[in-house]
Amino acid sequence: MADVSIIHPYLRTRENFSLPKNALCVGITGGMGSGKSTVTQLFKQIGWAVIDLDKMAQELTEQGGAAIKPLAQAFGESVITQDGALNRVAMREMVFNDKQAKQTLESILHPMIHDAAAAQAHRFAQTHRKIIFDIPLLAESEQWQKALDWIVVIDCPREIQIERIRQRNPNLPFPTIEAILNQQASREARRAIADAVIDNSPQNTVENRNKHLHLYTQINIIINKLQHYQEERL
């Protein structure tokens, strides 16, 4: 049975005040295919507001998105499709094989993603007291670490991540999967910023009637703790 590890049994003291102070703001991170979206959807089912930073990045780079112009200026028109959206495959092949290109992309997108996510959080805080942020690059971002009340890391071995990604994205070439994973923080670097670690190594099967039972059990423990911390703080 998978167990959640509670590493820091108290809320953080925020040092960056970009998020609403009247809502509990919890960050979730983990490598590609570790299960972040799966876990945040379970939080959503029990009434939490969810902010997904990969989705925000996608919106900024759709046709007419605010990031299109600066990206065309930095990388040239070849990374923009005829419809005026970001050519994601071209950009993916470029950034995950070239550190400089990745840095340039992030220097344009990350401030925009941060501002869009913070604005969304303030809107959600009018109706929700609990917000969960899916932040793939949380271990790389001190700005986000300082803004959140608590950080949950989703952990599973690299081989399982690869297996799940290959099932989810059968057309993604294996070398690309490896290139992306190699550009991401290590399991150890993520654990170093964790207040809690969810173990998502158990495999669900179609026949398994208790789909995600191992996640529900761990999330319940986290929610009970957070309820207690939030009441203490208020």
Ligand SMILES: CC(C)(COP(=O)(O)OP(=O)(O)OC[C@H]1O[C@@H](n2cnc3c(N)ncnc32)[C@H](O)[C@@H]1O)[C@@H](O)C(=O)NCCC(=O)NCCS
């Ligand atoms: C490079 C892009 C165009 C590739 O798009 P594509 O649709 O092929 O991939 P997708 O967005 O689904 O991401 C694939 C995987 O890579 C991860 N990932 C995305 N950006 C990065 C990054 N800069 N560094 C490391 N991993 C990343 C995602 O979390 C996901 O696990 C896109 O990922 C992008 O715009 N990335 C920059 C935005 C970013 O840094 N997002 C992370 C938000 S914290």
Ligand SMILES: Nc1ncnc2c1ncn2[C@@H]1O[C@H](COP(=O)(O)OP(=O)(O)OP(=O)(O)O)[C@@H](O)[C@H]1O
């Ligand atoms: N315990 C599990 N057993 C089997 N499959 C799982 C499990 N957890 C997640 N998955 C599947 O693995 C894939 C990756 O999960 P998910 O999309 O939640 O990961 P993610 O961390 O959000 O990935 P990304 O960073 O690429 O967006 C999905 O197809 C999901 O349904």
